[in-house]
Amino acid sequence: MSQASQNLQLDKQGRLLHFLTIDGLQREMLTEILDTAEGFTGVSERTVKKVPLCRGKIVANLFFETSTRTRTTFELAAKRLSADVLNLNISASATSKGETLLDTLRNLEAMHVDMFVVRHASSGTAHFIAQHADPGVGVMNAGDGRHAHPTQAMLDMFTIRRHKGDFVGLRVAIVGDILHSRVARSQILALNTLGVTEVRVIAPQTLLPADARSLGVHVYHDLDEGIRDVDVIIMLRLQKERMRGALLPSEHEYFRLFGLTEERLAKADSGAIVMHPGPINRGVEMDSQVADGSKSVILQQVSYGIAVRMAVISMVIGSQNLQLQG
Amino acid sequence: MKKKQLSILNGRLIDPANGIDQVIDIHIDKGRILAVGKAPEGFDAPSLNARGQLVCPGLIDLCAHLREPGAEHKATIASETAAAASAGITTIVCPPNTAPIIDTPAVAGQIKNKAKKAGFCRLLPQGARTRGLEGQQLSEMASLKAAGCITVSNGYNPLANSLVQRRTLEYAATFGLLTMIRPEDRYLANQGCAHEGRVADRLGLPGIPHAAETVAVANYLALVEQTGARVHFQTLSTDRAARMLGRAQYDKQPVTADVAIHQLFLTELDIEEFDSNTHVHPPLRTTSDRDGLRRAIREGIITAICSDHQPHEADAKAAPFPDTEPGISGLETLLPLTLKLVQEGAIDLSSAIARLTCGPADILGLPQGRLGLGAPADICIIDPDAIWTLNASQMLSQGINTPFDGWELQGRVNHTLLQGRIVYSRVKS
Numbered sequence: 049m050s051q052a053s054q055n056l057q058l059d060k061q062g063r064l065l066h067f068l069t070i071d072g073l074q075r076e077m078l079t080e081i082l083d084t085a086e087g088f089t090g091v092s093e094r095t096v097k098k099v100p101l102c103r104g105k106i107v108a109n110l111f112f113e114t115s116t117r118t119r120t121t122f123e124l125a126a127k128r129l130s131a132d133v134l135n136l137n138i139s140a141s142a143t144s145k146g147e148t149l150l151d152t153l154r155n156l157e158a159m160h161v162d163m164f165v166v167r168h169a170s171s172g173t174a175h176f177i178a179q180h181a182d183p184g185v186g187v188m189n190a191g192d193g194r195h196a197h198p199t200q201a202m203l204d205m206f207t208i209r210r211h212k213g214d215f216v217g218l219r220v221a222i223v224g225d226i227l228h229s230r231v232a233r234s235q236i237l238a239l240n241t242l243g244v245t246e247v248r249v250i251a252p253q254t255l256l257p258a259d260a261r262s263l264g265v266h267v268y269h270d271l272d273e274g275i276r277d278v279d280v281i282i283m284l285r286l287q288k289e290r291m292r293g294a295l296l297p298s299e300h301e302y303f304r305l306f307g308l309t310e311e312r313l314a315k316a317d318s319g320a321i322v323m324h325p326g327p328i329n330r331g332v333e334m335d336s337q338v339a340d341g342s343k344s345v346i347l348q349q350v351s352y353g354i355a356v357r358m359a360v361i362s363m364v365i366g367s368q369n370l371q372l373q374g
Numbered sequence: 375m376k377k378k379q380l381s382i383l384n385g386r387l388i389d390p391a392n393g394i395d396q397v398i399d400i401h402i403d404k405g406r407i408l409a410v411g412k413a414p415e416g417f418d419a420p421s422l423n424a425r426g427q428l429v430c431p432g433l434i435d436l437c438a439h440l441r442e443p444g445a446e447h448k449a450t451i452a453s454e455t456a457a458a459a460s461a462g463i464t465t466i467v468c469p470p471n472t473a474p475i476i477d478t479p480a481v482a483g484q485i486k487n488k489a490k491k492a493g494f495c496r497l498l499p500q501g502a503r504t505r506g507l508e509g510q511q512l513s514e515m516a517s518l519k520a521a522g523c524i525t526v527s528n529g530y531n532p533l534a535n536s537l538v539q540r541r542t543l544e545y546a547a548t549f550g551l552l553t554m555i556r557p558e559d560r561y562l563a564n565q566g567c568a569h570e571g572r573v574a575d576r577l578g579l580p581g582i583p584h585a586a587e588t589v590a591v592a593n594y595l596a597l598v599e600q601t602g603a604r605v606h607f608q609t610l611s612t613d614r615a616a617r618m619l620g621r622a623q624y625d626k627q628p629v630t631a632d633v634a635i636h637q638l639f640l641t642e643l644d645i646e647e648f649d650s651n652t653h654v655h656p657p658l659r660t661t662s663d664r665d666g667l668r669r670a671i672r673e674g675i676i677t678a679i680c681s682d683h684q685p686h687e688a689d690a691k692a693a694p695f696p697d698t699e700p701g702i703s704g705l706e707t708l709l710p711l712t713l714k715l716v717q718e719g720a721i722d723l724s725s726a727i728a729r730l731t732c733g734p735a736d737i738l739g740l741p742q743g744r745l746g747l748g749a750p751a752d753i754c755i756i757d758p759d760a761i762w763t764l765n766a767s768q769m770l771s772q773g774i775n776t777p778f779d780g781w782e783l784q785g786r787v788n789h790t791l792l793q794g795r796i797v798y799s800r801v802k803s
Binding site: 179230 | 578
C-alpha cells in the first residue's frame with residue numbers, strides 16, 4: 049500500500065508531484081517540507097509579502113466541504129507565491145446540478161489550472177483526482193473524509209519543532225475523536241515517521257478505530273493517565289453530531305472525562321504545549337484558561353499553516369517545472 | 375441423422391452428482407441425456423470431438439444482477455445472458471431488486487420472456503419477500519411462484535423487523551419457496567463501505583464489522599430453529615458465519631449458503647489505492663476470512679459458489695471509493711477463478727465443479743447440474759489447458775468493472791449447450 053501511494057505522489061527522482069497523504073513519505077521528505085517552510089516564515093513579516101516562485105501558475109481551491117481556516121491559508125499561501133487563485137464553492141454550484149466530480153475536474157482542466165487544492169467529504173477523493181488529472185497537474189489534499197489532512201499534520205509538526213527543537217524523545221498525546229479524524233491519522237503517521245518516542249491516543253472506545261494499535265499508537269481511556277509526562281498535547285475537535293448515533297452521551301460528560309483543564313494539564317511535562325486544529329469548542333475539548341493560556345500554541349499553528357502550505361505548493365510546482373525542462 | 379441429436383465424444387466427463395470422472399462419450403436426444411458411454415443401437419447424430427477437454431454440467435449461478443428492467447444503461451438480459459453462455463453458465467438466479475421490483479407475476483414473466491427470446495440461458499427470477507422490498511408487507515408469494523419464481527429474497531434490503539422476518543419465512547415455506555438471505559444487520563453495517571479493520575482504519579473508510587454479518591446469521595438461525603423453514607444464506611463474507619453455518623448443519627438445521635467467487639481470492643488489502651473495482655458488498659474481509667471461506671467450500675459447508683455479478687457503467691465506478699457503486703462484473707471469471715482454486719490446491723476438481731453445478735442445483739431443487747440419463751442436456755465443455763489473460767475491455771458483459779483485469783487464468787469454455795442446443799462456441803468445430 050505504501051509503495052503504491054509513493055508512486056502516485058512522487059516522481060521517479062522522489063520529488064513531490066502531489067501531496068495526498070503522509071503515508072509512504074520518508075523522514076527526509078517531511079524534514080525537507082519543514083525546512084522549506086522555515087524559509088518562508090519571514091515572508092509574512094515583510095512589507096511586500098510575496099515571492100515570485102509560482103508566478104503565472106493557477107491554483108484552484110476545490111472545496112466540496114466548507115472550511116474557513118484551511119481554505120484561506122491555502123489561498124494566502126498561493127498568493128504569497130505569486131500564483132493566481134481560483135476559489136470554487138463547489139457544494140453550491142456544480143454537484144447540486146448533478147455534475148460528476150470527473151466533469152468538474154475536466155472543465156477546470158480546460159482552464160489550464162496547474163494545481164487543485166481539494167477538500168471533500170469522501171475518503172480517497174484526493175487520490176481519485178490525482179489519478180484522473182492530466183499529467184503535470186498537482187493535487188493538494190486539503191482533507192478527504194476520515195482519511196488524511198497532510199498539510200494540517202505538517203503545520204502541527206512545524207509547530208512542534210519550533211517549540212521542541214527535535215522530535216526524538218518526545219511523547220505526544222492526541223485526545224478525542226480519533227475514529228472520524230483525518231487530522232489524527234495524518235498526525236500519527238507524521239509523528240512516527242519523524243521519530244517521536246511515543247504517540248498516545250486518549251478517547252473512549254466509541255471514538256477509536258477498531259484496531260487503533262495498528263496505527264502505531266498506545267491507547268488510553270483515561271486522560272489523567274494518558275497525559276502524564278507528555279511533551280505535546282493535541283486536542284481534536286468534537287463534532288456536535290457525535291452525540292447522535294450513540295457515540296457519546298453528552299458534551300457535559302465528555303468534558304468531565306476528556307476535557308483539558310489547567311489542573312489536568314499540570315500532570316503533563318512542565319514544558320508541555322497544547323495544540324488544537326480548530327475551531328475550538330470551549331468548554332467541550334478544553335476550557336478557556338487552557339485555550340488562552342501560556343502553554344497554548346493554537347494561534348501559532350494557524351500562522352505557521354501559511355508557511356507550510358507555501359512550502360508544499362512551491363515544492364510541487366518546482367517538480368512540475370523540472371519535469372517541463374526535463 | 376435427426377435434428378436435436380448430438381454426441382460429445384472422447385471428453386473427460388466430470389459429473390460430481392453421479393460420481394463420474396472419466397473419459398466417456400455422451401449422447402443427447404431432444405434436449406436430454408440419452409446415453410452415457412456407448413451410443414444406443416442405430417443412434418446416428420452429429421458429433422463434437424471433446425478430446426482433451428472437460429465435459430461438465432452447465433453452471434448454475436445463484437446470484438447475478440442482470441439490471442433489466444430498470445437499469446439497461448448498465449446491462450441487459452440479452453447482453454448478460456450471452457456473457458453467461460460464453461462462461462459456461464446455463465442457469466441464473468436473478469435477484470428482485472430491479473425497477474420495477476420483482477414483486478408481481480408480471481415482472482417475473484417479463485424477465486423470463488426476455489431471457490427466452492435471447493435464448494442463451496435459463497433465467498430464474500427471484501421474487502421479493504416483501505412488497506416493494508420495503509420490509510413491511512408480505513409479497514404475493516403464491517402468485518410469484520405460479521409465475522416461475524422458486525425462491526424469494528429481499529435483495530440488499532435486510533428486514534429490520536424480526537416478526538416480519540419470521541412471518542416471511544413461514545409464508546414462503548407454506549408454498550415450498552426457498553428463502554434466500556444476504557445476511558446483514560443494517561444498523562451495524564452503518565453505511566460502511568469496507569471491512570472494519572486495519573485497511574479501513576488506515577484509509578479512513580467507514581467500516582462494516584464482522585458482526586454485521588454474524589448477528590444477522592445468528593438471528594436467522596434462531597428463526598430457522600423456531601419455524602423449521604429452510605433458509606439459504608447468500609454471499610457469506612466471514613469465517614465466523616461459515617463456522618456458525620457448519621454447526622447448524624451438524625445440528626441438522628435446513629440451512630445452506632453460497633459465497634461469491636471474489637471473496638475466495640481478494641481481501642481488504644486489495645483495496646490499496648482506493649481501487650473502486652474492489653468496492654463490493656459485503657466487503658472484502660481479512661485473509662483469515664478468505665481462508666476460512668475456502669475451508670468451508672472444501673469441506674462442503676458452503677455448497678455453492680456464485681458470481682454475484684453486478685455489471686456497472688463506467689461512471690458508477692469513477693468517483694471517490696465510498697461514493698462508487700459496489701459490485702464486480704463476475705460472470706466471466708466465475709469458472710476460471712474456481713479452476714484457479716483447484717490449481718492452487720484449495721479444492722479437488724470434482725468438488726470444485728460440484729460447487730458450480732449440483733451444489734446450487736440441490737439448493738434450488740433443480741434437475742439440472744448433473745448429466746445422468748434423462749437429465750437436461752445443459753453442458754459446458756472446457757479446455758483445461760488454455761492459458762489466457764483477462765482483458766476487461768474484451769468481456770462480453772456490458773459491465774467491465776472487474777478487479778481481475780490482467781490476471782492470468784487457466785481453463786476456458788469452448789462450448790456451452792442449453793437443452794442440447796449449442797448456445798456458445800469459442801472455436802468452430
